[in-house]
Amino acid sequence: MGRVFLLAAWLLACAVLHHGACAAATGPVSAIAGSQKIACKLLSLTHPDHTFFEGSDNYKYETQTQYWSSTAYNTPACVFVPQNAQQLSFAVTTLTLTSTKFAVRSGGHMPVQGYNSIGSSGVLLSNSNLSTLALSHDHATVSVGPAYRWRDVYSYLQPYNLTAVGGRVGHVGVAGLLLGGGISFHSSQYGFAADNVVAYEAVLSSGLIVVAKADNAYSDLYWALKGGGNSFAIVTRFDLRTVPFYDSLTNSPTVFENFTSLKTVADQYAFGALATYISAVDALQPNGLRQDFRVASFMVNREGLSTVHDTFFGDANSQLADIAGLTASITFQPVTKGFIENGRSRGGSNPQGVDANNAPYFWIVQNLSWQNAGDDDTVRAFAKATIAKIEGTITSHGVAGGYLYMNDAGDGQPVFQSYPSANLRRLKDIRTKYDPFRIYTNLLVGGWKVLDA
Ligand SMILES: Cc1cc2nc3c(=O)[nH]c(=O)nc-3n(C[C@H](O)[C@H](O)[C@H](O)COP(=O)(O)OP(=O)(O)OC[C@H]3O[C@@H](n4cnc5c(N)ncnc54)[C@H](O)[C@@H]3O)c2cc1C
CATH class of the missing domain: 3.30.70 (Alpha-Beta Plaits)
Structure with a gap:
């Protein structure tokens, strides 16, 4: 019944927006003015508990409190906060069929205006409820949803004497950092944070939910997500390799002697847990x-x-x-x-x-x-x-x-222009394969787009 209603609603929206021409898309999709109202209506009719409008506390929380830089505050037509990949897939399909612009936000730390937020002409897809957090049975990997900040991941792993290769400030979001690479305190040992992702669960622009790994049918997508940004898929779960919490042979490594031998003005040098340190650093980077x-x-x-x-x-x-x-x-x-x-x-x-x-x-x-x-x-x-x-x-x-x-x-x-040209070409091919109608390039606003490079 719900699906029949939805199909009818989509057809109606499509007919209104496209002036009756509802043939399947055959080329790149572009936004249609006014469509955001229909998209918000469809989202709120089908998911009333996950769709928020201006004036509510949830709307304010999602459009302001969750952002680091106030230059990113914005006023979307509505905010949709899916609870799982299926709900996110539904939202992507709704936004596609109504040709509505949207932004995607995880931890809200990218300070570039318009890269993680959108005004009244579009919809904000918030990651706040995509909250998987689970350690594998063998403790080798941890599954993390994009709702989380790095301090949550470190605190979760600490009782197991484990951690993950992630951000150096606790309130930075998991998703944005991993999709651009990710510089960690552990990077000299383990590389980019993204080099330590073993699987991505992601929603393709077709609405299909896939798991991309190095050795499965989506290995090209897996490669692209390790530094390709938001042009390919919306990630709903990252499976990360865990690493030992403290693995130095000594608690006083001599490598620091050039620093520790200096006369100090203020001294915070101490042996402590990453989760604790990271929470203290958070205060230095206020929202x-x-x-x-x-x-x-x-x-x-x-x-x-x-x-x-x-x-x-x-x-x-x-x-x-x-x-x-x-x-x-x-x-x-x-x-x-x-x-x-x-x-x-x-x-x-x-x-x-x-x-x-x-x-x-x-x-x-x-x-x-x-x-x-x-x-x-x-x-x-x-x-x-x-x-x-x-x-x-x-x-x-x-x-x-x-x-x-x-x-x-x-x-x-020019971020992508700084990647090796063969890699940029490969990224462009992968983007075309997974998003032929350019939903994540033309409708998903903000972020560095491989197509523009
Ligand atoms: C105080 C501070 C400290 C920082 N420290 C570090 C650090 O230690 N190491 C480091 O490498 N970087 C660091 N950064 C940079 C940080 O990695 C980027 O700002 C990153 O984009 C933040 O991720 P986020 O999830 O908070 O961002 P958001 O602003 O939510 O998202 C960033 C981009 O990713 C896209 N996106 C978000 N979620 C998804 C998703 N689920 N699927 C697809 N696309 C998505 C958004 O559309 C947006 O374009 C820091 C930034 C700040 C402000």
Whole structure:
């Protein structure tokens, strides 16, 4: 009965939106103005407990509280919060048949405006209820839904003396981090977090629910999801390899002596659990400020490092002194040969294809946070100009790294163009195979799209 009603509703929606021409799609789908109202109606009629509208507490929670940067707050026509892959599949089919734009959000940490949220012309698909969390019988893998933040995963595994290769700040979401690669405290040992995924459960744009693994019929999709972003499928579960919680031979490794021998101003050096450490770090990255990230990369080089540092802080001090609540920082993320090689031997090749021969690298992130929307244009113009200057600097020193890390990149940075061209071609072929009508390119807004590269 429910299905008959739904089919009738779809046909009606289709007839209204397409002016009676409801033939099967034969080419790329594009959005139809006004369709979001029909999509929201269909979702709320069939799933009233999972569809939220403006004015409700759940709507506010999903459109504001769940986001890290206030630049991502938005006002979708409605929010749909599926509880399982079947409900998500239903939503994707509804949005496709009504040609409605939508955004997908997991932990809400990507600070690029419009990459994880949508305004009143579309629907937000929230991952908040996709909450599988289970350790396998042999404890070798943990299944994690995209509802979770990394602190949840670490806390869950801690009693077993296990952890996972994931984010370094506790409230970062599981899904976004894994779909862009994922830099972890364990990366020099185990590579990208994504190199440690053994299976993805995912909803294809056709609505089909599949499990992609290295050695099954979806092995090409498995490869693409290790760094290809949101152009291929919506992931509803990640099966991650677990790793031992603490596996050093000693509690006081000599490798840190260069640091521990320094006279301290403040000293937080301690032996403790990752889940505890990560919760403490969360407080340093509060929600609700306005944020901008931009990336560059270079081969480790003392002179290059000093110039990047001096360029960024010199310009920030001279140009942003009047910005209210400004924090300007630049993070030098070390990427060792071990990171790249160990990741590859752990998970096989990945789309990023970072060249181990020129390692070690610094993958830098320029992070600006500020208070007022009125300063958005000034800060963003600074961010773009400064990263361009930094890129010029590292190029002139002959140490440009080439690769741009998706998860920390800013609007318009050519992320996929920094992947090896053969990998980009393969990604494009896989995208065409799994999403011929471009639902996850044209209707799913935001994120870096392989088709645009
Ligand atoms: C404070 C902070 C700390 C960080 N620390 C690290 C770190 O230690 N290591 C690191 O590598 N990165 C780090 N990052 C970057 C982080 O990995 C990215 O911002 C990442 O996108 C966040 O994931 P999320 O799920 O929270 O993001 P979201 O904003 O929810 O999603 C990011 C993108 O993924 C898509 N997406 C979300 N869920 C799904 C899904 N289920 N299926 C398909 N597509 C989906 C969205 O459409 C969006 O385009 C950090 C970021 C911040 C702000």
